[in-house]
Amino acid sequence: MSNTRDTFSNVPLDSTSNSCYPRLTSSVTSQIMMATESIVRERLGEQETWTQGDSGALGVALRQLHDAVEKLHDYELENADEPAFALEFGDTAL
Amino acid sequence: MNVDDLPFSSVTQLGSLLRRREISSTELTQLYFERLDTIGRHLNAVVTLTEEVAMAEAALADSEILRGLDRGPLHGIPYGLKDIVSVAGVATSWGAEPFRDRVLPHDATVVRRLRNAGAVHVAKLATIEFAGGMGYDHPEATFTGATANPWDVSTWAGGSSTGPSAAVAAGIVPFAIGSDTSGSILLPAAWTGTAGLRATYGRVSRFGAMTLCWTLDRLGPICRTAEDCGLVLEAISGVDPQDTSTLKATYRYQPQRPKGGFRIGAIAGAAKGVEPAIAANYERSLALLSTIGHVEEVALPEFPYDAVIDVISAAEAFAAFDDFLASGRTMELAAHKARSHRLAGALLPAHDYIRAQRIRRHIATSVNHLLSGFDAVVAPTIGAFAAGIDENFEYMLPGAFPQPINYAGVLTGSPTVSIASGFSNNGLPTSIQFAGARLAENSVLSAASALEDLLGLQSRRPPTEAAHHATTDGNVRKA
Numbered sequence: 359m360s361n362t363r364d365t366f367s368n369v370p371l372d373s374t375s376n377s378c379y380p381r382l383t384s385s386v387t388s389q390i391m392m393a394t395e396s397i398v399r400e401r402l403g404e405q406e407t408w409t410q411g412d413s414g415a416l417g418v419a420l421r422q423l424h425d426a427v428e429k430l431h432d433y434e435l436e437n438a439d440e441p442a443f444a445l446e447f448g449d450t451a452l
Numbered sequence: 453m454n455v456d457d458l459p460f461s462s463v464t465q466l467g468s469l470l471r472r473r474e475i476s477s478t479e480l481t482q483l484y485f486e487r488l489d490t491i492g493r494h495l496n497a498v499v500t501l502t503e504e505v506a507m508a509e510a511a512l513a514d515s516e517i518l519r520g521l522d523r524g525p526l527h528g529i530p531y532g533l534k535d536i537v538s539v540a541g542v543a544t545s546w547g548a549e550p551f552r553d554r555v556l557p558h559d560a561t562v563v564r565r566l567r568n569a570g571a572v573h574v575a576k577l578a579t580i581e582f583a584g585g586m587g588y589d590h591p592e593a594t595f596t597g598a599t600a601n602p603w604d605v606s607t608w609a610g611g612s613s614t615g616p617s618a619a620v621a622a623g624i625v626p627f628a629i630g631s632d633t634s635g636s637i638l639l640p641a642a643w644t645g646t647a648g649l650r651a652t653y654g655r656v657s658r659f660g661a662m663t664l665c666w667t668l669d670r671l672g673p674i675c676r677t678a679e680d681c682g683l684v685l686e687a688i689s690g691v692d693p694q695d696t697s698t699l700k701a702t703y704r705y706q707p708q709r710p711k712g713g714f715r716i717g718a719i720a721g722a723a724k725g726v727e728p729a730i731a732a733n734y735e736r737s738l739a740l741l742s743t744i745g746h747v748e749e750v751a752l753p754e755f756p757y758d759a760v761i762d763v764i765s766a767a768e769a770f771a772a773f774d775d776f777l778a779s780g781r782t783m784e785l786a787a788h789k790a791r792s793h794r795l796a797g798a799l800l801p802a803h804d805y806i807r808a809q810r811i812r813r814h815i816a817t818s819v820n821h822l823l824s825g826f827d828a829v830v831a832p833t834i835g836a837f838a839a840g841i842d843e844n845f846e847y848m849l850p851g852a853f854p855q856p857i858n859y860a861g862v863l864t865g866s867p868t869v870s871i872a873s874g875f876s877n878n879g880l881p882t883s884i885q886f887a888g889a890r891l892a893e894n895s896v897l898s899a900a901s902a903l904e905d906l907l908g909l910q911s912r913r914p915p916t917e918a919a920h921h922a923t924t925d926g927n928v929r930k931a
Contacts, residue, residue: 413792422762423766425759
């Protein structure tokens with residue numbers, strides 16, 4: 359799966375569905391992680407409690423989430439011929 | 453009955469003794485309290501004992517039974533609750549230090565229903581903090597400390613329903629209520645050799661229980677037998693206006709023995725790569741099942757099961773705990789991973805959550821169609837033995853599920869029961885799961901119960917019975 363790059367923001371864009379919105383790709387994970395860490399530190403007001411281990415755990419979680427999202431996009435691409443189906447959230451779908 | 457066997461009796465057996473007045477509910481409750489206070493402490497399986505209320509409930513049950521009032525198979529039977537389920541006036545900690553003394557004002561619907569059925573609530577039982585919802589990779593991820601496995605106290609009982617599974621396995625409660633979002637009933641049931649039922653999504657009201665993921669969470673029984681799971685499910689199921697996901701369909705436990713025998717699907721490749729003793733006991737189980745039915749190999753449809761669960765749970769858990777995450781109190785949790793792990797959910801775009809739910813719809817339809825062709829589809833519940841109580845287990849779990857039948861059932865909302873399939877040479881239980889189509893609890897429980905009869909494992913006792921040796925001081929308190 360290929361991504362193009364937005365000239366202005368250098369953020370990878372989702373070219374797979376003609377979307378012009380950035381996706382949670384591996385190349386932006388570190389940027390997102392740093393931004394999140396900064397927000398969390400600010401919100402908590404306890405910078406000294408945030409450790410490198412916390413950053414590491416968040417980074418792992420983001421990478422896992424990124425991989426999961428990639429899998430979903432790949433699945434949709436590979437099953438593009440599947441008929442569309444109505445969106446029903448879990449409570450009613452089940 | 454030998455008095456030593458009493459604590460390990462099934463609900464059915466205990467009910468029979470109560471109705472024949474060979475034992476009273478008060479005596480039974482006292483017996484289990486003594487065990488909760490000793491073995492339960494050693495295992496770290498108990499959070500709170502509810503002695504005063506329980507003795508009153510037991511006395512009421514005795515007087516009703518004496519008067520000829522029969523509330524059903526659970527009448528007078530003690531039970532425990534995973535400590536994510538609220539009981540008015542009793543601390544509900546969610547296993548988390550920030551909430552260890554919090555008392556909620558209401559009874560959960562399952563508690564009300566069990567009270568109506570005459571059951572006696574004796575204890576809040578240990579759970580991984582937030583039922584694992586903040587992320588964890590170590591058995592110590594709870595303020596009560598790691599819960600030991602009664603079959604080998606150097607190993608873990610499995611999570612996140614740690615207390616319920618350990619307590620039932622050790623004979624310190626006859627049954628317990630656990631919760632399952634992506635395996636938290638089945639995994640600990642498997643590692644403790646108990647019967648754990650994740651019933652159809654919507655069978656059991658979640659009102660009064662901690663929310664982790666609205667579209668995945670289920671409450672269910674952990675018992676000594678599959679039959680007991682059916683009896684408990686009948687008591688706790690039913691529509692509830694306070695949980696709009698509950699189903700209108702009434703559940704009655706009715707054991708079935710199909711005329712032509714059970715139709716069993718065996719997941720292709722399910723035993724490949726699992727521990728040799730688990731594979732051997734699984735193959736033996738298949739051989740036994742073939743004597744009471746027809747067993748054929750089946751393949752699960754290919755879907756990105758793990759990715760769908762990861763995305764749905766990231767979004768829903770973050771939404772459920774947004775306020776708590778913002779409070780910064782994750783820093784007080786026992787699991788280091790829990791301090792920041794869930795924050796990733798804040799960055800998940802809505803369209804990816806919707807994408808996951810749309811793919812889930814495909815999964816639910818396809819998997820339920822497959823399951824509908826059988827009374828049960830089987831596989832080892834987990835391919836690895838109980839993790840060490842002091843070890844990081846994350847490394848072992850990815851390879852422990854060679855086929856995604858658990859995740860398929862999670863996303864389909866279909867019922868699955870895990871039962872013991874045997875033991876390894878080192879005395880640890882092995883397990884087999886029976887998955888069925890939505891609403892087909894009676895089919896899976898009947899097939900599982902038939903295998904239990906053939907295996908004859910019920911007389912086996914954990915080593916904790918012979919040696920009540922302490923591993924920790926525990927954190928038991930009395931309400």
